[in-house]
Amino acid sequence: MSEVPGVVPDPSSGSIRGRTPTGLLGDPAPLLMVRGVSKYFGGIQAVREVTFVVERGECVGLVGPNGAGKTTLFNCICGQLRAESGAVEFAGIDLGRMPTYKRARLGIGRTYQRIEVFPDMTVREHLLVAEQARRGEGRLWKDLCNLSRPSSDERGRVEDVLELIGITDIAGTPVSALGLGLCRLVELGRALVGEPQLLMADEPSSGLDVHETAELATVLRTLQKERGMAVLLVEHDLGMVGECVDRTIVMDLGQVIAEGTFDEVMGDPEVRHAYLGTTT
């Protein structure tokens, strides 16, 4: 594995539990710290002792061949799967056994490898429901008293995101009438509307054409620069990865095999072997 700056020490060297969540108090602690995370499915070890950090405002690419464990790792970070060992810390807070919805409300937004949309809703409703959920809205008495209508602020934020990713013209369309590429953009908008500190995008360009992929890369870059949002990007389109990321982590067979700048890791023989089956 390549030696790279930013990698945290061995997980056995000290527990991160009990640390003050200094990240929220302005400490320059990393936004996301993954330490020694492992996940098994029966006898298969899908993720092995993975350790890395994502700094605030940083765009990190997570690449690797199919079956490398990238999406499983995403699921462990988001709480959709429970890791057998290791720890995940977000903004100084140990996520431990925290459920997925609480992690989302902390500021982790996510898109999915396999499209996950709400077919009964329009594009705008997708973003509105995400906006309300992120802030923990949803009281029965408010609904009964007709007090839960979205505020003008909420509507404004939704319109901003629609405009940012260029889907304002289909805002009133049910997502069931959209194609795969547009659904991916809806997912992205839904993740962005809560202004997350960390966006975890799982193969966002899958199903998009070259032009749309380029636009998506621009959006991600804009978000990172203008909003200071960190991005953890799983992507098979290495061109897009090279264009977007500050740092790249390569996984194979569940473990990190290289980390560094995009050019560095692409030149790594172990990475070439993982992708091509040869070191030449």
Place this chain on the structure above:
Amino acid sequence: MEQFLGFAIPGIPYGCTYALFAVGLILTYQATGVFNFAFAAQAYTSAFIFSILTLNEHWPVWLAFFVSVVLLAPAIGLAFDYFLFRRIPNTNSMAKVVTGISLLVGIPSLLTVIFTNQPFYNVPSILFNPNDVYFHLFGLQDVPINGIFLSTVIVTAVVLVAMVVLMRYTSLGLKMRGAVESRRLVQLDGINADRVVASAWAISSLLAGLAGVLLAPQFAQLQPENYITLMVTAIAAAAWGVLRSMPTAALVAIGLGIVELTAEGYLPTGGILYDSVLPVLPMIVLVAALLFVPGMRSLDDTKDPLASVDPPTPPTAAASRAPTMDKIIRVAFYVLLVAFAVSMLTWMPRTWEGVFNQGIAFSVIFLSITLITGMGGQLSLAQATLAGIGAFTAGQLASHFGLSLLVGGIVGAALAAGVAVILALVSLRLKGLGLALMTLAAALVFDQAVFSRTAVNGGQSGLTLKSKWAGLGIFNPNGHALFVVGVAVLVVVTLAILQIRKGTIGHYLGAMRGSETAAAGIGINLTWQRVMIFALSGAVAGIGGTIYSLFQTNVNANSFNAELSLVFVVVVVTTGVSTVEGAIQAGIGLTVIEQLVTYLPGRFGGNSLVFVLFAFGALTYASHPEGVLEFQKRTWTTRFDRLFFTKGSPPGLAAARDGGPSPGTALPATGVGPHE
């Protein structure tokens, strides 16, 4: 020891009958992906036809067997596949369960309508004479082996071996296991998946027919309830085999039979264990499987790789009509509502006033199904039970403390909500079929262990209510006061549901129906939402139960049993489970049709005809998940829309009026089929 064997050994044929059903259920599930709730109805059908042919027509047993089992049973299975299940997408577990339940409710009623309600006694055996004792096991006089024992054990063993060989070692079995994942995907590999799945249906239906005819001599009188009870126990056994392992299911089934008979022998009659625990033993075994067998929690996790080619659910009629037409319909609705209310309070004949009062009570109960299934996306088969909890609580509070039934109804609603919350918490990890089975088990437990107790039901004829407990002059099923109170409750519940639906919680529930993964990922607390919708649904059912008992002037266990829970689901699904008007139409429609049927000659089957109408209406759920009435409303709305309001423009796209692209604007390519 001899006494123990005398109790335990007779349990083996009982266990084998459960095993036979369990193997059939697993075969259908393994080979078609459908948990065949209609299996019991199929078994009953073959037994019924066999009985007619042998007892009424005096055909030879072998010929009757050939017609009712070898010919008829597979034909029914093929019809199920061709007309129904083939059209349901693999991933739509709700549609598969609802279709199975509709058949379970509808087929026995259809037989009654066609052949009238004929009682059959002493149905002949196809193998050994059930009354003959062939030998005594271990030479013990207490362990006689009769014809029933021999028939069931031999047939079960042969069937088990044959099915295991079929599924594990034959090419057809391999293809069946492939087709169950995705019929469409297997076709891409050059396999005629339709023929493979049809074969599975034919074989499993043959098994159902065989089981039905084989077991018929065991019952003093042939009744569909016999087979439904058998199936519940078989489901418990199949669940321990994760609906996959036939040998495990067979072992559990035989074990259950032995434990039941042994416990029955040893437990003192009249004790709580004998009266209340023993009858619910299969349900306890089922609940344990659902809670502790990991595979039962992921039954609906299968995702058809080609699911994206399925068309989306069409918009409701209300969402797709032109604003002008919408306005006209709203005005007409209010005019009709006022006309109806005035008629009820002035000239409506008392009989019909009673019919509508009962319909209003049903409507309130049915709105609980709208909440939990239509909005929450969860299939509960215990809504009649929750209504019963409300009704019995109100009745008992009135009976013991003289509390007003209306106040008691609120307490009952709270208790029903509490039970629903417990049910929700227990089944947090279950969804689709698993949740349906859990709620069915809960309903049966209440039937056998709670509602059947005299302390709860007040005796054989139920808890008779007194007018002094009601107040407000509402203790008259055909009276104006009950109508006013019923309508007031209905309006309050309806408005509350509409508010919830258009509010934040409604949107959260919509998100959960679409994708629980993504819903949690945006910050929705799935557990809380699920518990809340169960609680609300329980409370509404409880209130409805009290109103219904006021109409009946009596609280009776038979009015709130598990079978009625199934019927309720079927009725609401027929009219439309996703809209409040669907529930109201179901409630009023059910009672009005029941009343109209009384004007027909008895040979049309009476109430059975009503069940047939709704059950076969619910069979359209697969193609019209919005409900038959809702589908018809949308169709006619579109026609009127085209004719009078939006000439020349494509109909229906509500999105276009909701800020989306205007009609004619090309939407991106979707690969999505037409809406109708």
